[in-house]
Amino acid sequence: MNQFSKDYLVVAQNASGRNMNVPLYRFKGRESGPKVYIQSSIHGAEVQGNVVIYHLIQLLKHTAIRGEIILVPNCNPVGTNIKAGEYTLGRFDPVNGTNWNRGYYYDESLVQAFAQGVKEGDSLDEVKSRFRDEVKQRLDEKLSQTWGLGLAHRLNLKLQQLAFDADYVIDIHNGPVSTRHIYVPEYAKASATLFNIPHVIFIPNQFAGALDEATFCPWWTLQNLLSEKFQRDIQFNVEAFTLEMGSQEVISFEDGKFDAVSVMSYLNNKGALIDADYQPADMRRVSVKLANYKILYTQQGGIVEYLVAPGEEVKKGQPLARVLNVDELENARATYEIAAPCDLITILHFPSASVLSGTQLYKCFTEYERLT
């Protein structure tokens, strides 16, 4: 059986004066190899990732590894316990609305300054190590600044201190009512087929505050700058992904096992496992550019029946939803249908039948293509 340690990371303190901490599992490899960082439930209602990490721990106990694998389940001790009615208000800080997954650190100007200091003869390993130190020093500075830091921000930076050491970062989320999908940075397209996830979104080198971006944007930018500077292709082989493991507010142990095997397949292909035979499934995958991953908002309020399940292909004009206008039940405006504006795949939909105008009804793949 594999050795591992368990620690707790203090990330906040509640009004009762008690530390709020996050469990941290660390599997050490017998051989040197890549560092892997996996977390789940930064959004409190998105709990299936905890089941995935549970299964990963069981599998890793009996799988020899290279390098190091860090697992951080249930990584947001505030978000996972804020109830509002029967559901979990887990996507944002209830005090100020801050999305728990938007406060990671990235500063393009730091990368530019660092790139200038890299010299032709520097080995990639040296550069990688120095760059990590630089970024982690910035994180330290931010975490210790006199005026303090916001709750979500501090939580994010504490986790990023761990994640930025890793070569492979996996952040496990869920959609509202959702099919499984994955966000993959464009430069790591080849890795998209290493997971058993049917829907793939390729994202550009743009930072919006999430952990995957905060991981790959610096390396992506740095390799671009250095490739240009030295006129050759430079790759740091750091990859980061957001995995959306189905719907929030539900768990399934069986699905979680499937998901864990999917992650093992990726890790195996990246050399993190020794003598393991996890391989990606032979399955249909479709991909889309981020710009073609579109949100359909309601234009009116009402009560909605969702007519299309997540993951289905829909033709232009086909009805996606039927809306009841409870104020006009007696006349022709009582119901109306919302049709697909173009051919699309519904990836997720809103989890409540009651919607105001301006609600994210569906998120859809448009202009998608088969991924092979």
Next chain:
Amino acid sequence: MNQFSKDYLVVAQNASGRNMNVPLYRFKGRESGPKVYIQSSIHGAEVQGNVVIYHLIQLLKHTAIRGEIILVPNCNPVGTNIKAGEYTLGRFDPVNGTNWNRGYYYDESLVQAFAQGVKEGDSLDEVKSRFRDEVKQRLDEKLSQTWGLGLAHRLNLKLQQLAFDADYVIDIHNGPVSTRHIYVPEYAKASATLFNIPHVIFIPNQFAGALDEATFCPWWTLQNLLSEKFQRDIQFNVEAFTLEMGSQEVISFEDGKFDAVSVMSYLNNKGALIDADYQPADMRRVSVKLANYKILYTQQGGIVEYLVAPGEEVKKGQPLARVLNVDELENARATYEIAAPCDLITILHFPSASVLSGTQLYKCFTEYERLT
């Protein structure tokens, strides 16, 4: 096509100074007959009843009726629009936690005083009419009292002013994740099989604040008192039901049509429809006494997979839920199962996987029996 009118009932005013009103449909019969009152969505997230009323309106347009049928969809203009995260915080007033279905009026002492005034020769119709006037006068007094009234309380009494005129009252709700079930006062057992609802709870003459109770408790108490007083069986034939039409936060137009037909079957059997052929379906129904309709609470917190769907029969000891303890993923306490304490039917379960200790995990029929 049947005639009907539509009005709006002002039940509250919001902080913007705007009236909050409730739509009110009134179908008048060609012949005299019973009065029927049907409302939906007093709990804001319980929206399927609106679909049922939508279908009822379509059916009633083309069905001749006796008496009068009042339909009040979406009867809580506050609760239906309070969002907390993506879901609707519709069960209680967000200001003070008051359940929207607990502020109806019933005063046993009023019934006792009234019963004393009834004389041997009084016709049942006279008694019924005088009793209605008496109760409605109390409602009027309460609604106009100098010191005012709480929001939920006022809403309830405004609706009760309409409902207390009716012979048959139907209040349409939903459970969290739920099978269809119905609350029936014990004296109206015979009506349980007039609806197409498989699970039936028989409730005693006890008042806890809900509309069905506020309707049948006064009549039940009065007929008991008068039966005793005059030593013969006196029946007012007023009935009231809470119908739980599946799960909250979702609607289905197809199911709503089935539900509407079920209500029409009841109305037809009560003489409210003319030349209609709506009849109850030949289906399996099980019933339980309220005291045997039990809540299973969690004893610990964790992340739950619900292993049994609402409506399933379960043997004692069979697992109902598997719980993940996210703080102990590495050891034997990582998961545990919650078993059925006795033979039961799961009627509904909590709608979120994340539970604290003391959460209503399941509500269950125990000691149930086949209803024929």
Next chain:
Amino acid sequence: MNQFSKDYLVVAQNASGRNMNVPLYRFKGRESGPKVYIQSSIHGAEVQGNVVIYHLIQLLKHTAIRGEIILVPNCNPVGTNIKAGEYTLGRFDPVNGTNWNRGYYYDESLVQAFAQGVKEGDSLDEVKSRFRDEVKQRLDEKLSQTWGLGLAHRLNLKLQQLAFDADYVIDIHNGPVSTRHIYVPEYAKASATLFNIPHVIFIPNQFAGALDEATFCPWWTLQNLLSEKFQRDIQFNVEAFTLEMGSQEVISFEDGKFDAVSVMSYLNNKGALIDADYQPADMRRVSVKLANYKILYTQQGGIVEYLVAPGEEVKKGQPLARVLNVDELENARATYEIAAPCDLITILHFPSASVLSGTQLYKCFTEYERLT
């Protein structure tokens, strides 16, 4: 310096699988004497009581006591940490709206059965002890029942297990925007002037679920039954109070010291302190019967300026609030005043300017009198 111990009482478990506990301080007397139980913040936003207990601990360290004094600050680990916006949603369970101070146990039939078993010769101390055992056994049974218990209910009963042992129970709360006031059971009127609290509400022997009632109702009922049974005046000298120490959402250390001294004065007069000279202040106090402690609800919605501070005397007709109707700013309906329906003292008012119709605008003493 006085000896004391500190423990933690586990009252719940959160979704992360972590125990939620409550600190418990126990000061043991050098001599035998009364048992005292003091808790604060069962409603999460009502935090001044924690400051009072802080000061009590400092004072009790240096005051010799008789008997035992148990202090339970911050006794609701769930309610104190549920934020909804910047404020604390502490009055009710966010899942189901259950008021955290309404689930204590009282069963009149138990008292009646117990009273029947009491014999003429039994000493009061024996009776007291047996009654305590009986009630506490019921609490134990409820806490260990197969089907579990709701979160608020369990929390309440766990605290009641401690409180029911005590002779003097003090439950410290705050109002919304409030002056200091105290609820006193009618039979303990004499104790009202032992606290330095200017506004006193005398409450009858009625149970609505709160800790003070759950403490005094059983004893009150029992002494009534036994007094009647044995035709002499029987007193158990158990007293319980709800103290409302000003406004929620704010604390003041200075006021907390004043409040702590007020509690010490009560304890001293009840023989709980040795050689202490805490005495009640010579101050103006007014009292009211519970039935005359009235709630003024808004009849319309709007934006409110509260014109009268808590604690002020107001004549009938004098304006209490000026309301802005933001939907009619241009005409004569733009503002209106809400006048006092009778002579009164405003005790507390709603803490937000934005109100729907049916909001508890003010709670007022009417028909009050000077307490001497």
Next chain:
Amino acid sequence: MNQFSKDYLVVAQNASGRNMNVPLYRFKGRESGPKVYIQSSIHGAEVQGNVVIYHLIQLLKHTAIRGEIILVPNCNPVGTNIKAGEYTLGRFDPVNGTNWNRGYYYDESLVQAFAQGVKEGDSLDEVKSRFRDEVKQRLDEKLSQTWGLGLAHRLNLKLQQLAFDADYVIDIHNGPVSTRHIYVPEYAKASATLFNIPHVIFIPNQFAGALDEATFCPWWTLQNLLSEKFQRDIQFNVEAFTLEMGSQEVISFEDGKFDAVSVMSYLNNKGALIDADYQPADMRRVSVKLANYKILYTQQGGIVEYLVAPGEEVKKGQPLARVLNVDELENARATYEIAAPCDLITILHFPSASVLSGTQLYKCFTEYERLT
């Protein structure tokens, strides 16, 4: 008496299928002159601005004006009515956490493209008018796009359609517990002393989504580009301000009158009033650059007494807050003080005593100076 019209702008629809609209008052001048746009309560709990607009309407009825003045009180019909507990959850959309004041439109690239099309001979008025048309066309396009728009976003753009026509835009807010302060774009420094507001923050040409920025950033950028292009100083004299009129959740009619007079003084100085004698008060004002307007976050959780009122000057090291650690009442960690990290003026503080770590305790002017 001045003429004015009143309209309603539909900005959303609720789940009950009802339009949510915003009142809109339009005062037309006798002479041509500047356009003014004033709104309040985009954040639902910030209600004092409605009182200010109420008083402005009374004053404007009797003051002759030039140009046009549009007043939009209570401009967020969703935010003003979302209660969470007794308070108003008005700063962000309860569904997704979106700040109601961050979705206005600004696109620097549009300004750059427009600037290129401006020719030397074009009159400023022509340029202004064309630029307005261009931006408003973009707003129209966004509002009518096929896939729809988020609720807050649509609300913002609907209001911006009105505001972008104006020369002077005033957006009235409140802080949590706050002194009066104003955000002024650096280029309009001279206008800071036209209001009777003691604390002034000068902000640079940076867009973060708020209405004031969405108003001045385009004009500021455009005048910079054209000044450079044509090598002369070009000014469009469009100004926009965020006014923070004290604390949220309270109103004062008297203060509102003072505030209205302050706005009238600004309008008078800008030529919007005819024969009026409103002049700014002779008062002490201090100013700060945005970069020196700092947030002090808590590093620990606890219960806080705020020791310094908003608006006070504090020396480095002086205590700002005293924190009670309710979990350690018996020892030396029971309380601690948070000291000012440098000389500062406290502008606002958090409105609840209960804070988690990472809470915005105070916002402070540092490195401030006297404004003359």
